Amino acid sequence: MAELSIEERQIYDRQIRIWGMEAQSKLRSAKILVINFNGTTSEIAKNCVLSGMSLDILDDKIIEQPDLNNFYLRNEDVGLSRGEAGAKRIQEINCLVKVSQTKNADGNYQVVVFSGDTANCADINRSCREKHIPSYYVFNSREAVLVIADLIHPSGEISYLSLPEIIEKIPSFLQTKKKKPNLRFYAFLLALYCKFQSLPLENAPPTFIDDQVLKPLSEQIFFSFTQEFYPSLSIAAGMVTQDIVKLITNEKAAYQLFFFDANDSVGMIESFSTQSKAKTSLLADIEISEID
Amino acid sequence: MNKKFVNKMINLAYNSKMEHAKILVVGAGGIGCELLKTLVMVGIDNITVIDIDTIDKSNLNRQFLFRPEHVGRPKAEVAVSTLKELRPSLNVTGIQANITNYGNDFFQNFAIVLNALDNLEARRYVNRLCVSTKIPMIDAGTQGKLGQVTVHVPHITACYECEPKPTPKTYPVCTIRSTPSKPIHCIVWAKYLYEALFGLRDPDNILSDLQKKAEGFSDLGKELFNLLFKEELPEEAKKIEISIENIVGSQINEDKIGSLQEYAAGFIYAVENLKSREPKPFDKDDQLAIQFVGAASNLRAANFKIEQLNLFKTKEIAGNIIPAVATTNAMAAGLQVIEALKILRNKNEPKNVWISEHASDSKIIVSGNMPPPMPKCYTCSVGSVKVKLNFNTFTLGDLVSKILKNELSMQNPTLNLENGSILYESGEGLDEEDEERYAKNYKMTLNELKLADGVRVSCDNFSTDFTIKLIISHDENQELYEIVGEIVENEENHKENGENQNELKRKSDNSDERECKKLKIVEDIEN
Numbered sequence A: 001m002a003e004l005s006i007e008e009r010q011i012y013d014r015q016i017r018i019w020g021m022e023a024q025s026k027l028r029s030a031k032i033l034v035i036n037f038n039g040t041t042s043e044i045a046k047n048c049v050l051s052g053m054s055l056d057i058l059d060d061k062i063i064e065q066p067d068l069n070n071f072y073l074r075n076e077d078v079g080l081s082r083g084e085a086g087a088k089r090i091q092e093i094n095c096l097v098k099v100s101q102t103k104n105a106d107g108n109y110q111v112v113v114f115s116g117d118t119a120n121c122a123d124i125n126r127s128c129r130e131k132h133i134p135s136y137y138v139f140n141s142r143e144a145v146l147v148i149a150d151l152i153h154p155s156g157e158i159s160y161l162s163l164p165e166i167i168e169k170i171p172s173f174l175q176t177k178k179k180k181p182n183l184r185f186y187a188f189l190l191a192l193y194c195k196f197q198s199l200p201l202e203n204a205p206p207t208f209i210d211d212q213v214l215k216p217l218s219e220q221i222f223f224s225f226t227q228e229f230y231p232s233l234s235i236a237a238g239m240v241t242q243d244i245v246k247l248i249t250n251e252k253a254a255y256q257l258f259f260f261d262a263n264d265s266v267g268m269i270e271s272f273s274t275q276s277k278a279k280t281s282l283l284a285d286i287e288i289s290e291i292d
Numbered sequence B: 001m002n003k004k005f006v007n008k009m010i011n012l013a014y015n016s017k018m019e020h021a022k023i024l025v026v027g028a029g030g031i032g033c034e035l036l037k038t039l040v041m042v043g044i045d046n047i048t049v050i051d052i053d054t055i056d057k058s059n060l061n062r063q064f065l066f067r068p069e070h071v072g073r074p075k076a077e078v079a080v081s082t083l084k085e086l087r088p089s090l091n092v093t094g095i096q097a098n099i100t101n102y103g104n105d106f107f108q109n110f111a112i113v114l115n116a117l118d119n120l121e122a123r124r125y126v127n128r129l130c131v132s133t134k135i136p137m138i139d140a141g142t143q144g145k146l147g148q149v150t151v152h153v154p155h156i157t158a159c160y161e162c163e164p165k166p167t168p169k170t171y172p173v174c175t176i177r178s179t180p181s182k183p184i185h186c187i188v189w190a191k192y193l194y195e196a197l198f199g200l201r202d203p204d205n206i207l208s209d210l211q212k213k214a215e216g217f218s219d220l221g222k223e224l225f226n227l228l229f230k231e232e233l234p235e236e237a238k239k240i241e242i243s244i245e246n247i248v249g250s251q252i253n254e255d256k257i258g259s260l261q262e263y264a265a266g267f268i269y270a271v272e273n274l275k276s277r278e279p280k281p282f283d284k285d286d287q288l289a290i291q292f293v294g295a296a297s298n299l300r301a302a303n304f305k306i307e308q309l310n311l312f313k314t315k316e317i318a319g320n321i322i323p324a325v326a327t328t329n330a331m332a333a334g335l336q337v338i339e340a341l342k343i344l345r346n347k348n349e350p351k352n353v354w355i356s357e358h359a360s361d362s363k364i365i366v367s368g369n370m371p372p373p374m375p376k377c378y379t380c381s382v383g384s385v386k387v388k389l390n391f392n393t394f395t396l397g398d399l400v401s402k403i404l405k406n407e408l409s410m411q412n413p414t415l416n417l418e419n420g421s422i423l424y425e426s427g428e429g430l431d432e433e434d435e436e437r438y439a440k441n442y443k444m445t446l447n448e449l450k451l452a453d454g455v456r457v458s459c460d461n462f463s464t465d466f467t468i469k470l471i472i473s474h475d476e477n478q479e480l481y482e483i484v485g486e487i488v489e490n491e492e493n494h495k496e497n498g499e500n501q502n503e504l505k506r507k508s509d510n511s512d513e514r515e516c517k518k519l520k521i522v523e524d525i526e527n
């Protein structure tokens, strides 16, 4: 691995003090794929580029007024594609890395990041899995944000749950009694599960929490799905980028699920078992992460 | 299940349109840039940002409103122009100045003050002005992957100074001068040496005797080398056994631990270049100063058989660098904006929030209730302090410098007696006669000033609108002074706050907060 230039050392000085020189070189040769350039992924892109990673943006949606709820898109960009305008702005942040728009996502990516609706998630996850690329999915609603990480190992040696497998575990997770459950987290998971399974909320699976308490919260989440709140998405973007740095520098990722809600300013992480098969009881699979 | 809790669910994002609240952002560094972005994106468009600094290359990994071509330019100005490029309609003002030049008149304009500062002194100053103008302040700090955001609503919750901040670590003079045992002792010694020879040349510098000795040297580098690392050493230290005569100056490597020859060469290189330069105080971004400290501290470490450090690490310790990273800054700023919105909308209770690196009980971002004000806080409780000291030896100057300036952090106090006469005043605009009188008073003991035991002195700090009453009693056996007990609260003040305090005390009985204590960041923080 080529040594860092003097320029790189000066610009990255502070973070080299956190993760070291070798990690910084690894970040330099890393490339991330960003799918759907919304507020959340624009923040993740910004953080990745500041850390020293290069990235491709896949998004050919033509910019309209509502897309301007994104710090990196401006009035004058209306009519361009989000991928084109986004790549240009994100590139301006750091000239030591390469930011491009991609039309067919044919690069050699270390991590894939997506944010938006649930509709295409399963397809994206399937293609990432085929290439053994870890992928992150960020879902927003009102003041809350939820991140799901498919941490598939590039070597395939360690098996992690895929996105659909994580979704499948939600009902049993919601039935596992906990002393002080974070209601907003549970409400979000319930709404997300229904979105993924195309279920109306009335047909949501049962939980151990009183319906009268959980359902109104879930409804709010369900009907505001994909609405972004900048302070919360900034927090999720920070968490996602931190873990991407860990994956690229061969450290253990911190979580499979991250949830934050601005109303109580609490951020939760959860990790399900790494084993995706050969378990008899679903309940036994669910572990509360004790990362150390 | 608590129904009330559910009803409290508010809608921060889609509530009535944000009123045009005026926000002050103090600092346009790592957290400052993130704050400006997030504020703009939640619809707050009336922002003033103030920062005294200019942009350094090492800022660019996180202060994303700046580009390489901006290096050397004022942060506040560039931040505002980048924001306006993105959102031309914004009403954002950038001021390049020290916040301590601004008083009540300035602070009064704002609905909330958001701190994105890197030092304790400025935080204290802002805190005092927020207390005196009764404006809520939200502070944030990060250190690597840790962060904290605290909310301070004057007289309702604890102010920034209610909980004492640990004073910076100090070392005994003899450890630095003759018995170092850790790399840091050698680095502190090298910094003092730098200041004595090429820096401030303060006569109180603990190594100023070495500077005097060096005055007559004709070949400063070589003679200084022999003096410091061969001659002027305690017996148990090991002299450096190399001859300096044939060493040619050259820079030391940033990453590798060098040989003694390399450090000697680095020492010669730094001294040769520094001796012809204008004296300049130590600065971590000054390459020559860092070369000098790196070479001198490692040679001294060899003298005392202490572990050596590369220049990269030496710089971190010498410059007190607490590394900052964009992700944590973004998270801290996001939390600051969330808590600010809660205050502005007056809908649900703001929280103090901590970002940790490892989860505890699945929580990686933890929040707790804001503690109530401390009745004995010098800053936010209107009250008096009892002091015991010896009237025969303690001078008015001691009172001003040791108690008012050091203990109570007043910058330019005015001291009034209860009969209205002024004992002491400082600052500009005094007439000559007064100035003379105050200078005379300054040197007199309290006894000479004919102050009675139990005297009450009212001390005002004009710039921060901060007043405190000292009740001074005489104690023959007191060598220095003793601050006795707590601040005695004013009756009225007590009544006014009593209710709030009780309410908050109840609320703060929360286990989250105890866990958070561990994560608290106390040092000055670069962000």
Ligand SMILES: [Zn+2]
Residues within 6 Å of the ligand: B158, B159, B160, B161, B162, B163, B373, B374, B377, B378, B379, B380, B381
């Ligand atoms: Zn206080």
